[in-house]
Amino acid sequence: MNVSDHGVRPAVLDVKGLSAGWGPMRVIHDLDLTVFAGERIGLVGLNGHGKSTLFQAIAGLTGWQRGSIKLNGEEVGRTRSQGPGRYTHLIVRRGLAFIPQGDEIFHGLTVEEHLDSGAFTKRAWSERGIRKTKILLIFPPLEKLMKTAVGRLSGGERRMVSIGRGLMSDAELFLVDEPSLGLAPKIGKAVVEALMAVELGGSAMVIAEQNVALLEGSVDRIIGMHAGKLKGEASASRAMSAERER
Amino acid sequence: MNWGFIITNAITLACIYGTLAIGISVTWSSLGLINMAYGFIFALSGYGAWLASVYIAPNPAVVMVAGILTGAAGGLIVCLLAFIPIHDKPNFQLRALIATLAISLVGNQILLWWFGPRAKSLPRLFGNWNADIFGIVVTSDKLGASLSAIVLLTMILLWMRSSRRGLEIRAMMMNPHAASIVGIGVRRTGIYVMALTGSLAGLASVLLAQTYYVAPFSGITPMIKGLSIALVGGLGSIPGAIIGAIMLGVNEALTSSLLGGQYVLITQFLLIIIVLLIRPRGISGILDKAREA
Numbered sequence: 001m002n003v004s005d006h007g008v009r010p011a012v013l014d015v016k017g018l019s020a021g022w023g024p025m026r027v028i029h030d031l032d033l034t035v036f037a038g039e040r041i042g043l044v045g046l047n048g049h050g051k052s053t054l055f056q057a058i059a060g061l062t063g064w065q066r067g068s069i070k071l072n073g074e075e076v077g078r079t080r081s082q083g084p085g086r087y088t089h090l091i092v093r094r095g096l097a098f099i100p101q102g103d104e105i106f107h108g109l110t111v112e113e114h115l116d117s118g119a120f121t122k123r124a125w126s127e128r129g130i131r132k133t134k135i136l137l138i139f140p141p142l143e144k145l146m147k148t149a150v151g152r153l154s155g156g157e158r159r160m161v162s163i164g165r166g167l168m169s170d171a172e173l174f175l176v177d178e179p180s181l182g183l184a185p186k187i188g189k190a191v192v193e194a195l196m197a198v199e200l201g202g203s204a205m206v207i208a209e210q211n212v213a214l215l216e217g218s219v220d221r222i223i224g225m226h227a228g229k230l231k232g233e234a235s236a237s238r239a240m241s242a243e244r245e246r
Numbered sequence: 247m248n249w250g251f252i253i254t255n256a257i258t259l260a261c262i263y264g265t266l267a268i269g270i271s272v273t274w275s276s277l278g279l280i281n282m283a284y285g286f287i288f289a290l291s292g293y294g295a296w297l298a299s300v301y302i303a304p305n306p307a308v309v310m311v312a313g314i315l316t317g318a319a320g321g322l323i324v325c326l327l328a329f330i331p332i333h334d335k336p337n338f339q340l341r342a343l344i345a346t347l348a349i350s351l352v353g354n355q356i357l358l359w360w361f362g363p364r365a366k367s368l369p370r371l372f373g374n375w376n377a378d379i380f381g382i383v384v385t386s387d388k389l390g391a392s393l394s395a396i397v398l399l400t401m402i403l404l405w406m407r408s409s410r411r412g413l414e415i416r417a418m419m420m421n422p423h424a425a426s427i428v429g430i431g432v433r434r435t436g437i438y439v440m441a442l443t444g445s446l447a448g449l450a451s452v453l454l455a456q457t458y459y460v461a462p463f464s465g466i467t468p469m470i471k472g473l474s475i476a477l478v479g480g481l482g483s484i485p486g487a488i489i490g491a492i493m494l495g496v497n498e499a500l501t502s503s504l505l506g507g508q509y510v511l512i513t514q515f516l517l518i519i520i521v522l523l524i525r526p527r528g529i530s531g532i533l534d535k536a537r538e539a
Contacts, residue, residue: 059427083334088426104424106417116410117417120429125410165428 009036011070012173012204013058018067018077020057027053029228030067035173035204040196042215043208045225051208052101054225055175059098060087071096072172093120095203097171101178103162107151111142114150114161118168128168135164138194156187163191167198174198174205180214189214250382252499258388260495261395265450266472267479267487268399269443275419275482276439277432278339279329282346284447284472285465286353287320291448292460293357294319296366306371310394313452314445321444322437324349329436358462365459368452391453398449402442403484415439419482474514478521480528489529493517 013035020028027050035041045051057065060076061084069077076091092098097118106114115135119128136143139160145153150161159179166174179195180188188211195207196218209215215222224231266284273281281287294316295309302308328345332338372390376383406412418425418435426432451460454468475494479486494514501513522528 061426085423085426085432086334089429089431092427092429098427100424100427104421104427106420106424108420109413109417113413113416117413117428117430120410169429 009038010073011035012037012039012072012202013206014068014070014073015058015077016068016070018054018057018065018069020053020062020065020067022053022063027062027228028057028065031228031230033223033230035206037172037202037204038200039204039221040200040219041204041206042212042219042222043206043225044210044212044215044222045208045231047210049225050228051225052177053228055098055100055177055206055208058091058175059096060091061085092169095170095172097166097169097174099163099166099174099176099179101181103155103158105150105158105162108149110147110149111153111161112146115164115168118165120169124169131168135167138167138197139164156183156191159183159187159191160194163195172203174203176205176207178208178210180209180211192218248503252503254382254384254388255502256492256496256499258391258495259498260491261392262450262453263468263471263475263494264488264491265395265399265446265453266468267475267491268484269446269450270469270472271476271479271481271484271487272415272419273439273443274476276415276422277329277333277418277436278422279342279346280339280473281324281443282343282469283320283324283328283349283353284346284443285463285469286350286357287317287324287444287447288451288465288468289354289357289460289462290320290465291317291444292368292451292455292464293361293366294448295368295452295455296460299369304369306369309368309371310449310452314448317448317451318441318445320447321440321442324444325437325440329440330433333432333436354462354465361462363462365461365464367459368455371452371456387456391456395449395453398446402446411435411438415442470511471514474518478518478528480525480530483528483530486528486530493521 011034013033015031015033018028018031019026031054043051053062056062058069060080063084064081065077066079067077068075071091071094074094076094106117109117112132115132116128119125119131124131141157142160142164145157150158153161163176163179176195179191183191192214195205198205207215207219212222270281270284273279291313295313298312299309302312324346327349328342332341332345335341370387372386375386377386377389406416414425414430414435415438417428418430418432422432450468451465458464471494475490476487478493479490494517497513497517498510501510
């Protein structure tokens with residue numbers, strides 16, 4: 001779609017020569033990826049080919065990693081052999097919203113507190129009232145559940161909370177890992193549609209998803225991932241047909 | 247049999263031990279650290295309060311604030327030695343257990359070496375008078391101890407409910423991994439948690455020193471009691487810790503007047519074993535309606 005104007009827009013994320021893994025296992029092999037402002041990218045690929053590990057490496061959560069990761073021009077990647085998660089909060093504060101697979105939630109906090117927890121900057125914290133109302137517009141079912149503990153919600157509702165939490169901050173880069181995983185098809189579709197409705201402005205969003213049909217026509221680029229490397233880059237429609245052939 | 251005496255004793259003990267238990271429970275669930283140096287922080291803050299009473303003024307407010315501040319400082323020392331350097335290393339929980347145990351042993355010996363084995367006593371903070379509540383005579387120290395523990399705990403719990411920092415601590419208590427994803431720094435929160443729980447130990451130390459003395463090893467038994475209350479309550483649950491504290495407080499008061507003080511630990515551990523046999527996750531297993539994971 002709007003692949004042509006890459007040159008004009010600043011890169012939100014610039015990954016060069018990234019390798020990452022866990023212990024003796026190397027999951028990501030010398031990967032390069034650039035995400036430009038305003039882009040919505042679909043990252044497709046089978047289970048176990050490194051989609052989640054790529055996201056975790058960007059967030060500094062893998063067991064080890066090396067290579068350059070630039071978030072808004074600032075280097076956040078570093079060669080690291082231990083301490084998963086040690087710098088994650090700093091990377092997150094530079095403008096990353098990571099919405100992990102399997103909803104890393106705080107099961108005893110209410111939905112409202114949960115959304116509050118996503119507002120970690122001073123500005124977001126003081127504006128949290130307005131921001132919560134905006135998120136309720138995206139996910140209306142949460143309105144009745146604001147005072148309920150997240151541990152009592154259904155899978156779909158948890159996913160909404162998890163995404164809503166990511167939207168509370170002023171993130172420049174959204175990494176959404178498998179938004180439809182484990183949800184009933186209809187609910188999964190609704191969640192993905194809500195993601196597509198998020199206004200990006202100067203930020204960018206990368207959605208990892210196995211179900212390519214869900215992304216069809218609504219993302220700007222689709223990138224395939226295979227055995228720890230990026231394979232091919234296509235506009236949404238071409239990737240669709242390629243995926244069907246496989 | 248003086249039931250009034252037993253009840254007031256039970257409540258006082260529940261307040262003091264509950265304070266310790268909440269400290270241990272919060273530390274464990276947010277940092278994954280079983281703070282074996284809690285007894286040392288307890289004894290240290292007793293000495294802090296004693297020094298303040300001797301060198302500054304034997305004023306109740308001065309003594310109490312000194313105890314709380316020394317406790318917070320003790321918590322920070324433990325955090326800097328046993329949490330910050332090792333929290334992201336493999337087997338952190340075991341390492342931290344050993345590290346805090348080491349701090350406790352070394353610290354207690356330093357206290358013994360510095361202040362000598364003779365116990366010190368703190369000035370009476372709450373005066374010497376009796377109140378008559380519904381026909382039960384309550385001495386001033388018990389009333390004062392219960393009230394100040396309840397006031398400080400309520401303040402801390404309200405702070406944890408309303409502020410961003412408190413929300414961060416609670417979030418980390420539930421899922422430390424997810425906490426980093428929402429921009430919560432484990433180390434920074436660790437410093438807050440340790441200072442906060444240290445100050446709780448300081449308060450408990452000053453309050454318990456109204457009945458007992460300040461001695462180099464005076465922290466060991468309260469720590470064991472606090473730890474067992476935290477266990478009965480279900481580690482990580484504040485309501486559980488409060489109920490556990492009331493249970494063990496009643497048990498201690500009843501045992502010491504029915505059987506004698508030397509049997510307190512026996513009945514206490516029997517009670518703990520029974521609770522954990524029925525509810526392996528402790529009392530919070532009954533209270534907690536949220537699904538795990």
